[in-house]
Amino acid sequence: MMRKEELNPSQRGHSGKKWLVITLAGVIWIGPVLGNGIPVLNGPLSSSVVEAASSSAKKLSEEIITSGAILMNYQFTTGSQKSLANVIRVDLKNPNVKLDVMTGKEGYFTTRQSTGGMAKENGAVAAINGDFFNTGAQGAPMGGQVSGGLLMSTPSVLKGMYAFAVTKDGTPMVDEFTFSGSFTAENGEKFTLAGMNKSAYVPEGTSSTFSHLNAAYIYTSAWKAVERPTNSSTTPTEVMVKDGVITEISDKASIQKSIPEGSFILRTHGTAANFVKNNLEVGQKLTADYSLVSKKTGKQINPESLQIMIGGHTILVNDGKAASFSRDVSSIGGYRARTAVGYSKDGRYAYLIATEKHSGSAGMSLGQLQSFMTQIGVWKGLNLDGGGSTTMVNRPLAEMNTTLTFNTEYGTAQRSIVNALGVFSTAPKGSLKGFKVSGDTTLLIGQTGSYQLKGYDTYYNPVDMQSVNPTWKSSNGNIKVSGQNVKAVSSGTSTVTAVSGNAKATMQVQVLGGGDVASLKVGTAAAPLAAGTTVSVPITATLNNGKSIEVPGSALKWEFIGFNGKVTDGRLTVSSVNTNTKVGYAIARYDGFSTVVILSAAGESTWENFENVSYPINFTTNVSGVTGNASVVKGSGTHANSKVLKLDYDMNGGIGQKVYAYAQLNNSTGKTIPAAATAMTLDVEGDNSLNWLRAELKDNNGKTVYVDLAKVIDWTGWKTLSIDLSGYNIAFPAQLKRMYVVNVEEGQDERALTGSVSFDDIRFTMPALSSDAGLPTGTAVMTIGQKSLTMNGKKVAIDSAPILKNGTTYVPIKHVLDAFGGQAKWNSSAQRVTVLRGGKLMDLTVGKKDFVLNGKRISAAVAPIISGGRTLVPLRLVSEQLGLNVKWDKNTKTVTIKS
Structure with missing residues (x-):
């Protein structure tokens, strides 16, 4: 059905603005760059690459977001490769939930915003990033967009670009669409519309080099930028229309102002501009006919019949099977974080899919994504923008706001994008169904956490619990409870329980110990060794799972070697320096895990x-x-x-x-x-x-x-x-x-x-500039089983001989440090040897292969041992970490150490 109207609709988007008709633009570009700086597609369309290895999708967890929407977490395995994926399944037949497309900041094009930012602004309970866009252009999507039942943009003239849509009666569809439209002057003359709210691009399958050459485009008040668009390689003639009446015509120059609500600008060039010159005048009316057209069937689709539409890239799944790619995918290949959307065979469910790429997840190829989608029930689906754009947010049960479902390829940072597909609750207010404890699930020793009792209603939406005053308690002494605040005392796992009347809710809280830390980083790694020195020494812990946490001062124990000092409110102050000390060490320990500030005459130069x-x-x-x-x-x-x-x-x-x-x-x-x-x-x-x-x-x-x-x-x-x-x-x-x-x-x-x-x-x-310069140099020779060491040709007696065990030479480190400088300290309760030499601090623990070097946990093949009542360390491991060279002669069973 064609839509005919005066260009003055009153529908409202999410932000309540009176968008006129709004479009998309921007694309993932492939191939050589033409004159306007945008590459075009070359070569034949690629076929889908089916993964040769068998694959399987295993559901790890499932949680309700709101009535009609659940979040499912999967592990996808292909051979030895493991990837994590997250799926939001939305029941399109449930009246309490709906999908909609969100746009930029305040609902404008050209004002990019993160997925989480759009979800917060529009009140979405979950969202994924949306359409592809040209990162170098102003910020409009590539494909068609319908938001809140209102056409926001038209598809670009590009091959094989699919879109996902849902009709107002809840029927999903995945298809390739084009735009057909024209505007009519008051004298009855017509001219073809090329699209609405488009960035400049290179059309495909046409004779035109530039999208805006000899063309007419509509820009509505949803287009925030004054330029419409940048880098178009064309000079426009623009027509301002308000309430369907022409109010201004600017010949061969743009109208230098934003478009007011209820108005639009007809942007023309070449033959289109000539049409304006010959047929339009200020005060006349302007009408338009337009529709979306299915490329597959040729059927015209009235945009008013759609609730939403969002553009994408290639089709991935058709009839429950991996489909041949509809477009060249060479530029979006490899193993990446990816985003996709599709629907079930019966049309009831929409699947919003995002895969993870980080140290714990390998990402997916497009072929793997196809396999995953078919395994979870997708009947037809397409690829959305991926890689660094891939983002999913969801609102946890009983919470008020959305959070990142998983880290992006940039960590917790979210890329600013042009649109996102949101999930919205339309449910009425329900009665209290249940509640849960909310707060930090992990704490550092000495850290204080705050916990709240949060409730949810019969539609799984949050409920105000301010009038409920629960009693709080802990299952053990790892955390100390005071009201709703708890303080972490020692490492381990505790259960925090909130009791209100006959109801109770619990949460597991892990207090992290030194074993959970991968590294400690001090804000200032080196400082001058002089009385009166004051430097900031904030400590950041990176955990084994990659998360970073600021370590509170109350959780740290400081030790000073070579000087007297103190650390107060995160600042180290040197009060005095020991006589003849050239290098000092300020050692910070969190539950035994160490990092160090090296103090010396040197510093940053x-x-x-x-x-x-x-x-x-x-x-x-x-x-x-x-x-x-x-x-x-x-x-x-x-x-x-x-x-x-x-x-x-x-x-x-x-x-x-x-x-x-x-x-x-x-x-x-x-x-x-x-x-x-x-x-x-x-x-x-x-x-x-x-x-x-x-x-x-x-x-x-x-x-x-x-x-x-x-x-x-x-x-x-x-x-x-x-x-x-x-x-x-x-x-x-x-x-x-x-x-x-x-x-x-x-x-x-x-x-x-x-x-x-x-x-x-x-x-x-x-920091080692002065300390290393003063360290002894030379050659030391030790022989297995002999209680002597030869240093620069001079034999010195030692009280414990080196031993050879399972191919590793072990020695009391004291003898090496006596020869080459440095010192060692033994902590009997922790079974730990601390070795200091120049700018290095090492912590080694008996029986543990991991050691800590200047704040970083490093894995080794061997561990310190106790033999004959003495603690022995692996000679090669320690010596080489301290900057010494070690050679082994198996014939003479001697070890030669050089500095």
Whole structure:
């Protein structure tokens, strides 16, 4: 059915604004870039790749979000690969729940917002990210969009781009749609409409190079930006229409203002602009006819018959089976976080699907996603935007707000996108059905948690519980209860119980111990060893599950070696320094797990500020078609008064492969980092390209070391980056050879291929500069079973001989430290040896293969042992971690140690 009207509807979107007719734009682009900077599709359509290995989907858990919507968590296994997936199943026949499409901030296009932000603004109880969009354009979706029963955008003229829709009677559909429409002047003359609210793009299957060439588009008040659109390669003639009447015509120039509610702008160019000139005048009426058209059946669909529509990419599942891809998918290949939507065979259920990609989940290929969808009951479904855009939020039972269902590829950060598919509760207020305890499920020792009793009604929506005053208690002494607040006392698991009348609710709370910690990082890793020094020493714990937590001061125990001091409110103050001490240690322990601040005469020093560079700097790459430039230039912004190293790059010649753009120092030689550095700090001007930023070093052993400066360049302007080098095991002195931008092939379409980054004020923290210089050097020889050590040719008696056990040499570490400098401390209750040498602190525990080095847990093949009443440590492990070289002669059963 065609829709004919004066362009002045009164329907309202989520935010209550009177959108006129609103459209989509923006696309995942593949192939060479044309004049307008947007690549186009090349080559034949790909076929679906069916995974060769058998796969299975196992449901791990299920929870109710609201009446008619449940969240299901799955583990998907393909061979040895395991991936996590999350599915929100929505009952389209349940009157208490509905789907709808949310748009940007306040419901506007060109105002990107995160999925969670849109859910919060619109009151959704769950949501997933939506359509593809051109990350370099203003921010409008690629496909068609209907929100709240109102057409918000039209499909782009692109091949194989499917959409998901639900009619107002709750019938789902997945199809490929086009737009058909025209506007009519008061004199009866008509002109074809190309679409509504579109970003500039390259149409496919037409003779037109540019989407807006010789075309007419409608832009409504839902288009926030004044430019309609940017980078269109066309000069517009624009017509303002209010209440169906022309109020302004701007010939060959845009109307420089936002579109008021109840109005729209007809944006024309070329032949369309000539039509305006010959047929339209201020004061005349304007009407339009338009419809959506199914490419498969040719049937016209009245947008008013739809409740929602959201665009996507290729079809994935058809008739319950993996479908051939309807579009080239080379740019969205690999194993990624992914988002999809589909429906069941009987049309009752919609499935909102998001897969995870992180250290605990491998992500999925498109073929695996197809297999997963068919296994959980999807009859027909399509691919939505994925990779870094993949996001799911849901409202936990009895909670008021949504939270991330799982971490995105950026951690807890959510990418700002153009639209999202939301789940909304339409249920009336129900009676109290149940309640639960809500609060922190994990606590650090010394940390205080707050717990509340939260209720939900018969529709599983939250209920106000302020009038309920429960009694709180704990199952054991791991946590101490005071009202609804608890304080973690010792590691272990406790049950917090809330009792109100005859009802009660419980929650398991884990108090994390040192064994749950993967690393402790101190805010200041090095400081001057001088009386009066005061530095901030906040401690952050990274847990074994990857989560980071600030450690409260009450949970830490501090120990000072070589000086007297104190830590108050997160600040370390040195009161006095011991005589002849060249290096001091401030050791912080959380439940035995340690990190250290190294205090010495050295500290952070500027290594390169690019003011007087005497060596060559040049650009290089791994792909011949990639171009760029690296040079020292005058800075900009906050670095306008200094010289900086600027790296410009154009990676368009490397599409489809991993591309590197290098700023190379001193040709292939690099510049020397003279001494052991524990941290690197530098200022970087970002380009928001979402590319990867790294540095390449060559250490004193000839090993190449790749240092991550930033996993994602997600900022513009200058930013200070701090990088912990202690875990890279760099043998100093080392050479910093080059800094570079990486654009990997997976998800390449999501990142910019051209850009510019700048570097300035590179600093290294070298706490071992003075301490290592004063440490003894030379060669020591020890023989298995002999109570002697030869140091630089001089034999010295030792009280315990080295032993050989299962191919590992064990010694009392004291003898090595006596020879090469350092000290060891034994904690009998913890069965722990603490070893200090130069800028290194090691904690080793008898019987445990894991050890802690400068705040990081590291796995080893062997553990310390007790033999003959003495604690012995693995010689090679400890010596090499302390910067010593160890060689074993099996014929003479001797160990040679060199420094």
